[in-house]
Amino acid sequence: MLLQYPGKPKIKPLAPSFTTIIYNAMRLLPLLFTLLPAAVCGQNFHLAARIGMANYQGDLQTKKITLKNAKFLGSLGLHYDVTEHITARTNFSLTSLAAHDKDGNDYMRQRNLSFGTKIFDWELSAQYNILSLNDNWCTPYVYAGIGLFHFKPYTHTPDGTKTFLQPLSTEGQGLPGGAKPYKLTQFHIPLGIGALYAINEDVRVGLELGYRKLFTDYLDDVSGEYYDEMALAAAKGALAAELAYRGDEVGAGPYPAAKTMRGSPKSKDGYYYFALTVTVRSFIDQYKRIAGLPTYKKEKKVGCPANRLY
Numbered sequence: 001m002l003l004q005y006p007g008k009p010k011i012k013p014l015a016p017s018f019t020t021i022i023y024n025a026m027r028l029l030p031l032l033f034t035l036l037p038a039a040v041c042g043q044n045f046h047l048a049a050r051i052g053m054a055n056y057q058g059d060l061q062t063k064k065i066t067l068k069n070a071k072f073l074g075s076l077g078l079h080y081d082v083t084e085h086i087t088a089r090t091n092f093s094l095t096s097l098a099a100h101d102k103d104g105n106d107y108m109r110q111r112n113l114s115f116g117t118k119i120f121d122w123e124l125s126a127q128y129n130i131l132s133l134n135d136n137w138c139t140p141y142v143y144a145g146i147g148l149f150h151f152k153p154y155t156h157t158p159d160g161t162k163t164f165l166q167p168l169s170t171e172g173q174g175l176p177g178g179a180k181p182y183k184l185t186q187f188h189i190p191l192g193i194g195a196l197y198a199i200n201e202d203v204r205v206g207l208e209l210g211y212r213k214l215f216t217d218y219l220d221d222v223s224g225e226y227y228d229e230m231a232l233a234a235a236k237g238a239l240a241a242e243l244a245y246r247g248d249e250v251g252a253g254p255y256p257a258a259k260t261m262r263g264s265p266k267s268k269d270g271y272y273y274f275a276l277t278v279t280v281r282s283f284i285d286q287y288k289r290i291a292g293l294p295t296y297k298k299e300k301k302v303g304c305p306a307n308r309l310y
Contacts, residue, residue: 045281048091050075050208052275059222059263060099060113065272068103071096073273077123084132089143093121097151097271099220110252111245111262115153115165115220119271121212123147123190133204138197143190149212150185153221155243165221168240171262172227175235179225182218189213194277202281211272219269228258 054073057064077091098116101108125145133139154164172178192210199205217223226245233241244262245255256262 044081046079046081046204046279047281048075048077048079048089048277048279050077050091050093050275050277052208052273054095054097054119054271054273056097056099056219056269056271058099058217058220058269060101060104060108060115060220062104062108069098069100071098073275075121075275079127079279084134085129087127087129087141089123089125089127089145091121091123093119093123095119095121095271095273097219109250110247112247112250112252113220113222113245114155115222116155117151117153117219120150121147121188122149125190129196133196133198138195140195141193143192143194143210145190147188147190147212148185149188149214151219152184153219155221157239157243158249163239163243165243166218167236168243169232169236170221170227170240170244171224172232175227175231178227179223182216186214186216188215196277204277204279206277208275208277209272210275212270214268214270217263217265217268219271222263223265224261224263226256226258226260226262229255231258 050073052073053067053070055061055066055068055070073093073095075091075093077089079087079089081087096116096118098114100114101111102114123145124147125143127141127143129139129141131139152164153166154162156162166173166182166184169175169178169181174181190210190212192208194206194208196204196206229241229244232244241255247253248255
């Protein structure tokens with residue numbers, strides 16, 4: 001880019017100066033403010049957050065829904081109102097899951113297994129609002145979609161050492177005659193129901209119950225049959241055999257025979273959560289103040305602000 005200075009020859013700098021970049025950006029501001037109302041209404045985005053409690057369903061849990069061993073869940077995301085009833089949403093969540101055989105039935109207490117894992121969860125889903133928030137302050141909704149999650153089950157040895165279970169192949173995963181190895185990052189189907197209340201046109205709060213349908217039964221590292229104790233110890237070390245069956249720690253007898261059922265592969269594992277949700281569209285009020293428009297007054301409609309200037 002050539003820059004001219006009065007009384008001086010043309011100079012070709014190696015790169016635009018910081019002052020030039022700022023000057024050119026300032027020249028675009030009138031255009032940006034002209035287009036902003038259309039962008040706000042056409043791109044109805046909301047920042048989203050969730051806080052709540054999550055829990056696990058699987059071979060180390062006897063109850064389908066319980067608060068025992070529930071862990072904190074936090075989420076951040078982005079929502080986009082496609083229509084008055086349909087919202088596209090994406091959320092990133094972090095939580096932990098854990099369970100212990102000692103909290104279960106007699107068979108589970110004799111097996112004496114336990115696990116914990118952190119969960120990194122990404123969700124892409126569609127939400128259907130039963131009522132329109134253009135005409136109502138609240139609505140129930142349902143949602144479903146697709147997602148990814150990452151987990152890494154672990155347990156603690158009798159001396160308290162944290163030990164990850166997947167590398168130990170506790171059910172002979174990847175060994176001759178054993179189960180197929182499982183991956184630590186997998187797809188899931190997010191499902192849920194909830195209710196929203198619009199505090200104003202830019203802020204919504206709600207309650208949500210969500211469930212993750214998984215395609216693995218190894219969230220807790222327990223699914224099928226016991227692998228031969230000696231073969232497992234020879235292939236993966238004595239610790240693998242010790243953590244595959246821990247009944248001997250509570251006097252429940254020796255390691256079970258190979259092919260004895262260790263878990264129940266008939267149903268996959270899963271996890272669920274209860275959460276408080278908040279979505280915010282704060283940049284709209286900021287634009288109103290900059291543009292000199294009236295700020296929000298509590299009215300019946302809660303739709304796009306450009307539709308409310310009448």
